[in-house]
Amino acid sequence: IIIALLALLASYLTDRAANRPVIGDSWTTARRDSAQLLADPASIKDSALVAVLAAKTYGWRGHFTVHTWLVYKRSGETHYTRYDVIGWRNSDL
Structure with missing residues (x-):
């Protein structure tokens, strides 16, 4: 249990050192626009993709x-x- 707690603390401190939010702004305010991970769908119009x-x-x-x-x-x-x-x-699922 002590090792798990130390690992969790180390992970938290790493996130804080990298200036990534750990606690604070709500996920409800997160951006929902595209991260451009996939090709432009118009450029692959003739292909299906999943x-x-x-x-x-x-x-x-x-x-x-x-x-x-x-x-x-x-x-x-x-x-x-x-x-x-x-x-x-x-509860709406």
């Missing part, structure tokens, strides 16, 4: 979990469609 992406979750949860989402584009389409769930303990 991508599963993941990123660290916000705050202390990011040490243990990732947020995943699915992006797809049918052949001939010029836009992506994204599916993901945002929020903790959402």
Whole structure:
């Protein structure tokens, strides 16, 4: 247990030293626009694409979990469609 607590403390201090937010701003204010991880959908209009992406979750949860989402584009389409769930303990699921 002591080793786990020390590892957690070291991880927290590393995040603070790198000036990454650990506690503070809410995930509700995070940007939701594209990070440009995928090709421009218009440039691959004739191709279909399915991508599963993941990123660290916000705050202390990011040490243990990732947020995943699915992006797809049918052949001939010029836009992506994204599916993901945002929020903790959402009773509407």
